[in-house]
Each structure stands twice: as C-alpha cells, then as structure tokens.
Amino acid sequence: MKSLRTYAIPFTGLKLGKHEFDYVITDAFFDDFEYSLVKKANLQCKVDLEKQETMLILNFSIKGDIQLTCDKCLAGYPQQVDIHEQQIAKFSDEPVDEDEEVIALGKNDHEINVAGLMYEYINVAVPFIATCGKPGATPYCDKDMLNRLTELSASDEQTEQLNDPRWDALKNIK
Template sequence: MKSLRTYSIPFTGLKLGKHVFEYAITDAFFDEFEYSLVKKADLQCRVELDKQETMIILDFHITGTISLTCDKCLAQYPQVVDLQEQQIAKFAEEEVDEDEEIITLKKNDYEIDVAGLIYEYVNVAVPFITRCSDEGNTPYCDKEMLDKLKDLSGSGETNEQQDPRWDALKKLK
C-alpha cells in the first residue's frame, strides 16, 4: 500500500480555488488491490480539486484502456474507458452519516486519498458482460473458440430424445 501514497493530495497548503493533479494508472496500481476486476490497465487520471472554504469538490476524468477477458471466447481484449465522476468532501467537526456520497474531513485531516475513489470508479465501469466488440472479426477474438462453441451448441441430440414424461405434463394444460 506504500505505492498508493502518491495518490494522497495534501489540501492544507493549497490556496482556495482550482488545482489539477494528474496520475498514470497502470498494472501496479491494481496489484495493490487483492480482488480487483481489473488486472491490466493503461489509464490517465486527471483530478481537478476545487478547494472552497467549507468543502472540496473533486472532478475526476479517467481515460485509457483496461484489459478484460471476453465472456464468450475467453480472449483478452482492450476495453476503452472514458469516465467523468465527481466527489464532494466537506469540512465538519463530526462525521455525517446521512449522506454516503459526501466524504467528511475533520479538522485534523490534512490530505485526501483518491486511490480508493479511482479504483472504485474504474471497477464500476467494467461491463457486467464483457464481450469482444465485433465477434470473430477483431484481432483479439479467438475464432477457434467461437467455432468450437458453434459445433457444441449445434448438435440436435437434445431435440431427438425427449423425455416422455414431459409429454404427459404438457397434456395437463
């Protein structure tokens, strides 16, 4: 976790106004998180910190590619990522449990860690079902696997031998 220290922004010395921080997000970043969906990445993260008297507004812009495994052909392919997110951090004496979307900064806090936020934004951007964009026609798609799937799913054995008990149940309708 020591390598994630570079993603901590010390805000106490910053003047009021906007400040820009840029980070390169690579495989080493995701290696720090044990159960990450993303293992390989080439991302650029731009964080615009707007420091105000009572709060800090963080605007994230993350672009680049992450390497994913296609759910159909099991080949690795690059998924383009272009994210824009915003996080608000308020200065308060006590933690506010009412709103989970707002980070509470106490008077003893002097920096804000954005590594967890970047990790969360990228992992949430991973599609639920990952597939190559153009099956069989991209250099990443595994045509042999697709042909094997077609051969296995094309067998008509299931239609030829039906269980006679199903016929008896259909008559009950």
C-alpha cells in the first residue's frame, strides 16, 4: 500500500483552476490489490483536476493495454482500453448520501488518493467475456487448444446416453 502514496494529489496548495497529473500504471500498481482481475498492464493515466471553491472535479483518461486470459482458449492476450470517467469531490463536513456518486472531503483532508478510483475504472473496463479475437474478425485463439477442447467435448450420442429415462414422459407434455 505504500506504493499507492504516489497517487495522492495534495489539493490544499493548489490554486483555483485546472491542473494536470500524469501517471504510468504497470504491474506494480496491481500488486497492491489482492483480488484484482488485472495483474499486468501498461497504461497511461491523465487526471485533469479542476479545483473550485466548493468542490474538485476529476476527469480521468486511461489508455493502453491490459493483459487478460482468453475465456475460450486460455491464452494470454493484450486488451486495449480507452477509459474516460469523471469524479466529483465536494468539500463538506456533512456525510454525503450513498446514492450520490460524490466523494465528501472534510476540512481536515488535504489530499485525495486517486489510486482506488483508477483501479475501479480499469477493472470495470475488463470485458465480461474475454476473447482474444476481435468482434466480427477471425479469432486469434490457439488452434491446438481449440482442437483439444473439441476432442474432449461430449458428443451428441454421449449426451443422449446421459438422459434419465424417467424424464422422457415429461417431454411429450405440451
């Protein structure tokens, strides 16, 4: 967690207006998060911070590639990501409703750590089904692995033999 201190932005000394912060996100960043979907990455993160009198507006732009495992052939492949998100942090001593997507900063807070936000945005960008092929294009999947999976998959004859004859009578009811 000590390495995540580099992602803390001290906002108390900043003038009102826009400020830009650049970060490089690599494998070491994800080592601090135990259950991360992403373990390897090469990303560039640009944080545009706009300081106002009552709030901070953070605009995140994260580009690069993350290393994923294909759900089809189990081969590793680079997944391109281009993430654009915004986060608002208000200066308030009162707790903010959980429904609002706003961070509350108290008068004792002097910095905001953006590591957790970047981690969230990157993990949400991971596709639900990771495949090494591009949609509509020829898949890059490992041919040997796909052939092996086809050999080991149950054929139609085997699945018919696995059917329980007690349920056959139910198939005729409509």
